[in-house]
Amino acid sequence: MSRERTRVIRIGDRVIGGGNPVLIQSMCNTKTQDVEATVGQIKALTEAGCDIIRVAVPDMEAAEALKQIKKQISIPLVADIHFDYRLAIASIESGADKIRINPGNIGSADRVRAVVEKAREYDIPIRVGVNSGSLEKNLIEKYGGVTAEGIVESALHKVRMIEELGYENLVISIKSSDVLMCIKAHQLIAGQSDYPLHVGITEAGTLASGTVKSSVGLGIILYEGIGDTIRVSLTGDPVEEVKTAKLILKTLGLRKGGVEVVSCPTCGRTRIDLISLANQVEKMVSEFDHLDIKVAVMGCVVNGPGEAREADLGIAGGIGEGLLIKKGEVIRKVPEDELLNALKEELIKMQ
């Protein structure tokens, strides 16, 4: 189903599906048992714009730590469980707002039933997650390898297992590190299910390659109207995941707010240190996330004033100085080393 028509599911105090805004998830890379470090990271992620946070629950100490973590954070907490159904039950009792399991590796039907009964008691959703890396042998044989069709069949089979227990408070995620396979799998499953979809390109890689793969994969899937929550998966600081996810949503017109920085690629005409300035501007504007504007950082007067006219605020570089432009009007000339501050002052005035 397109995101307009998926079921509405509540996760803590947020709702997804049914045309609600696409929410951003990330996952902590701290040890969940280390409550202080985990809470610190969740706060940094919340500040960056994360809507829902997932943590790994590898043992009972981690499941127990969720109680303390929950008390100190303001966004819904998802517990990620593999293999041991008792960890799922303990996480729910500790206050998890949602659990992520792969029913295929939780064990016998009785164990899956015990988890489902606990989720029902606490009225929290279960995310049924399937990764291409853990696709069942019979499906690999049936489809002659790991395929989008196999991933979808695996996910829907697990969903049915839980539906047969009378529980439909579900979210589905199907992930693959193969971008094209991931896109195809989402197209297929969207035609066969109306549960909300959590979308991500798994094991996408480090900052550069992960950003490209996630942007292409998530970009296409979201543009087709599929996906209710997203996670950009990067080998690095999860704050970068959230920043990238925000930019993907903003680029697709799925999220408003924030300062969009456009900057020129520089060329032989550039006479100021524009690369460093553009990077500093991008960092500085993150303080002004509540504004919804465009800032242009341009290297010279050839395209600078034109591009800056399209923006709310802009700089066009000169020799050791720059023109400060607001709503298409040149306000003043500013020495190069004062350009960043001058922009910041203008942003403060626009608040």
Ligand code: SF4
């Ligand atoms: S804006 Fe000026 S400096 Fe920047 S790429 Fe264009 S011509 Fe070159």
